[in-house]
Amino acid sequence: MSFSKNDLETIKSKIKLSSEIGKKTKIIKKGNDHWCCCPFHDEKTPSCKINDDLGSFYCFGCGAKGDIFTIYTDLYNFSFPDAVKELGQRIGIKITDNNFKLDKKSEKYFEILECATDWFEKNLQLNDDCIKYLKKRSISNQTISDFRIGYSDNPKFKIYEYLKTKNFSEDEIVESNLVKRDNNNKIKDFFYKRLIFPISNERGKVVGFGGRVLDNSMPKYINSPESIFFKKRDILYNLHSARNSIRQKKNMLICEGYMDVISLYDKNIKTAVAPLGTALTENQLLLSWKYVNKPTIMFDGDNSGLKASLKAALISLPLLSTNKYLQFIKLPNNFDPDSFIKVYSIRNLINLLKNPISIVEFIFDRSSEAIDLTKADNKIQYDKYLDDITSNIKDNKIKYFYKNEFKNLFFNKLKNLNKKNIKFTPKEQINSLIEMQIFSFLATYLNHVSVREELGKLIKNSQLLDEEKLDFLNYFENSVLKSADIEVLIKSNLPEQIRETLKKSMENGIFTLFPYAQKQYNSLDALEEVQESVKNLNTRLLNLKKINKSLNEMTDSTSNLNWDELKKISADLYIDTEDKI
Ligand SMILES: [Zn+2]
Numbered sequence: 001m002s003f004s005k006n007d008l009e010t011i012k013s014k015i016k017l018s019s020e021i022g023k024k025t026k027i028i029k030k031g032n033d034h035w036c037c038c039p040f041h042d043e044k045t046p047s048c049k050i051n052d053d054l055g056s057f058y059c060f061g062c063g064a065k066g067d068i069f070t071i072y073t074d075l076y077n078f079s080f081p082d083a084v085k086e087l088g089q090r091i092g093i094k095i096t097d098n099n100f101k102l103d104k105k106s107e108k109y110f111e112i113l114e115c116a117t118d119w120f121e122k123n124l125q126l127n128d129d130c131i132k133y134l135k136k137r138s139i140s141n142q143t144i145s146d147f148r149i150g151y152s153d154n155p156k157f158k159i160y161e162y163l164k165t166k167n168f169s170e171d172e173i174v175e176s177n178l179v180k181r182d183n184n185n186k187i188k189d190f191f192y193k194r195l196i197f198p199i200s201n202e203r204g205k206v207v208g209f210g211g212r213v214l215d216n217s218m219p220k221y222i223n224s225p226e227s228i229f230f231k232k233r234d235i236l237y238n239l240h241s242a243r244n245s246i247r248q249k250k251n252m253l254i255c256e257g258y259m260d261v262i263s264l265y266d267k268n269i270k271t272a273v274a275p276l277g278t279a280l281t282e283n284q285l286l287l288s289w290k291y292v293n294k295p296t297i298m299f300d301g302d303n304s305g306l307k308a309s310l311k312a313a314l315i316s317l318p319l320l321s322t323n324k325y326l327q328f329i330k331l332p333n334n335f336d337p338d339s340f341i342k343v344y345s346i347r348n349l350i351n352l353l354k355n356p357i358s359i360v361e362f363i364f365d366r367s368s369e370a371i372d373l374t375k376a377d378n379k380i381q382y383d384k385y386l387d388d389i390t391s392n393i394k395d396n397k398i399k400y401f402y403k404n405e406f407k408n409l410f411f412n413k414l415k416n417l418n419k420k421n422i423k424f425t426p427k428e429q430i431n432s433l434i435e436m437q438i439f440s441f442l443a444t445y446l447n448h449v450s451v452r453e454e455l456g457k458l459i460k461n462s463q464l465l466d467e468e469k470l471d472f473l474n475y476f477e478n479s480v481l482k483s484a485d486i487e488v489l490i491k492s493n494l495p496e497q498i499r500e501t502l503k504k505s506m507e508n509g510i511f512t513l514f515p516y517a518q519k520q521y522n523s524l525d526a527l528e529e530v531q532e533s534v535k536n537l538n539t540r541l542l543n544l545k546k547i548n549k550s551l552n553e554m555t556d557s558t559s560n561l562n563w564d565e566l567k568k569i570s571a572d573l574y575i576d577t578e579d580k581i
Pocket residue numbers: 038039040041048059060061062063064
């Protein structure tokens with residue numbers, strides 16, 4: 001849509017922004033400036049500044065900014081052309097829309113897709129298999145209706161016939177991409193026996209659909225074909241619905257697929273979005289930065305998820321600036337957000353989310369495990385790899401600091417290589433996470449003296465301790481150190497085995513994953529967290545036994561990337577960039 005710049009400026013100058021925002025929230029005048037509580041996030045004291053001369057606003061709390069048109073598009077959900085027309089009408093000017101024809105056409109397209117979305121939603125209620133599938137994934141009815149999940153087939157009609165009854169012409173229906181012509185020029189449904197996920201653009205209009213099979217047939221997902229209305233590389237699934245939560249929480253979680261977004265939403269994590277297909281594009285990254293400075297990538301913990309994360313990291317490098325970053329969550333091997341929550345509980349996912357990995361660490365960890373750095377030639381190759389990567393960063397300050405950080409990490413890694421290097425197989429890794437949580441109980445016991453007695457009883461009764469940990473607790477219970485502070489314990493003369501267990505309990509990694517074990521955490525809250533965790537862990541261990549069997553079948557494919565794969569990823573990206581230039 002394009003409008004003359006003049007018209008837009010006239011609207012901005014004729015309508016006072018503060019009075020317009022004043023319709024929604026109270027305006028406070030301080031000196032020459034106007035302030036208000038931000039209409040885009042919850043707050044009690046005003047942090048949104050309005051400049052009537054420039055016709056713009058900026059929120060110091062959540063970073064929301066814009067002008068009168070932003071208020072109409074983002075707060076009142078107008079499309080941009082509609083906002084311009086509405087405001088133009090109000091001040092009595094005739095708007096020249098240079099793209100009126102395309103506009104008419106897109107209106108029709110949106111109308112058909114909206115109609116189809118309704119129809120798909122109703123079909124879902126007629127199909128037991130769909131309901132069963134969604135129940136199995138524990139998706140609530142509310143979530144099904146919030147995401148407008150549907151089903152492609154109806155016992156009575158084909159979608160083409162249905163849309164005909166709604167008075168759309170054949171051309172319009174074909175152009176909507178809901179049907180396709182086969183080799184004999186016969187019109188057929190595009191989606192066949194698929195669960196349907198409507199995909200909205202940034203303004204909340206349905207512009208396409210994702211379709212998932214209910215059984216194991218391939219391809220698992222298909223999307224509506226590309227068109228001028230549906231450009232997959234420009235869209236993030238669920239962005240429109242999530243944007244207010246994203247602004248409020250100042251966080252955006254970028255997951256791999258529709259079902260991740262939906263199941264997180266169902267567990268009350270409402271800031272998740274997903275690219276349409278696994279790789280994150282440059283445009284999607286730029287789009288995410290419109291809403292937050294530091295989006296978080298949380299793809300699956302398998303090999304393809306790792307590859308896609310690394311790709312996103314590398315794509316972002318040339319685009320980074322001093323307030324536009326990216327961060328990462330690494331799920332354990334072969335877990336997606338949904339299965340992680342099932343096995344480890346939502347609490348532990350939230351703990352993971354509180355401790356994201358920086359882009360430098362992420363790239364370094366993923367790439368350095370792909371190559372055997374004990375060999376001299378490999379060291380040289382890897383050093384060059386890091387140089388090549390950093391040379392893609394355009395911002396000089398970031399380039400300087402990232403380069404240094406890469407070198408530090410590399411140096412430390414080489415230094416530590418001589419020390420014992422334990423590689424976990426996937427199965428051990430999972431057990432070790434549970435093991436870490438059990439150690440976190442001991443750490444809590446050590447750090448929170450005021451509730452130590454209760455904690456001791458609780459943990460001993462949990463059935464989760466092995467002999468080593470039971471001995472550990474018994475030792476302190478019968479010792480003069482019973483109520484001594486952790487600092488005192490560390491300095492005390494402890495038996496070898498007890499000191500060993502104490503060291504393991506106080507590992508940094510444990511505090512990152514289980515913050516309640518930290519000393520500065522409120523002791524009563526910590527006690528409550530441990531109570532809850534003991535309960536959950538027992539349930540989880542039961543679940544784990546059930547899924548262990550299927551997991552064992554997957555352990556053959558380790559999720560580490562290999563060096564050739566890694567080089568190919570950067571080579572592919574490099575060639576992509578060349579093409580663009
Ligand atoms: Zn705000």
